[in-house]
Amino acid sequence: xxxxxxxxxxxxxxxxxxMANGVRSWTGEIHGRVVCDVCGDSSIGPEDHVLQGAEVAxxxxxxxxxxxxxxxxxxxxxxxxxxxTMPESERWDACLARPISSFHSHCTHLGEGSAGVKFSYNHxxxxxxxxxxxxxxxxxxxxxxx
Numbered sequence: 001x002x003x004x005x006x007x008x009x010x011x012x013x014x015x016x017x018x019m020a021n022g023v024r025s026w027t028g029e030i031h032g033r034v035v036c037d038v039c040g041d042s043s044i045g046p047e048d049h050v051l052q053g054a055e056v057a058x059x060x061x062x063x064x065x066x067x068x069x070x071x072x073x074x075x076x077x078x079x080x081x082x083x084x085t086m087p088e089s090e091r092w093d094a095c096l097a098r099p100i101s102s103f104h105s106h107c108t109h110l111g112e113g114s115a116g117v118k119f120s121y122n123h124x125x126x127x128x129x130x131x132x133x134x135x136x137x138x139x140x141x142x143x144x145x146x
């Protein structure tokens with residue numbers, strides 16, 4: 001909980017500094033979910049679950065050409081979030097989100113189509129972009145899935 005508040009405080013401080021300097025600020029957010037497809041059947045069922053602590057990398061290129069690299073971990077709901085406030089002229093132009101690792105001992109194999117997602121970021125300040133879920137599968141599918 002402490003890191004959430006310190007992150008919000010940092011975000012607020014950056015916003016205040018930008019506004020004090022007369023620079024128009026912009027805030028963007030990217031979020032997504034990481035799940036375990038227990039039966040490896042590419043459909044979400046009651047046996048599947050979210051993965052807490054999974055690592056996701058988000059790489060964004062700004063309008064000015066700067067490359068920004070973010071690291072995020074999923075919460076208890078399997079959701080990761082990356083957010084930043086910056087000058088409008090430096091806002092994200094395009095991003096790539098990709099799964100890095102799952103720390104769940106039984107669900108560590110990346111599912112098909114989960115290598116990464118590229119997207120343009122055309123949202124106005126304050127809006128969020130949702131990335132489709134990244135899927136991990138177990139090395140051995142449980143017998144009850146047959």
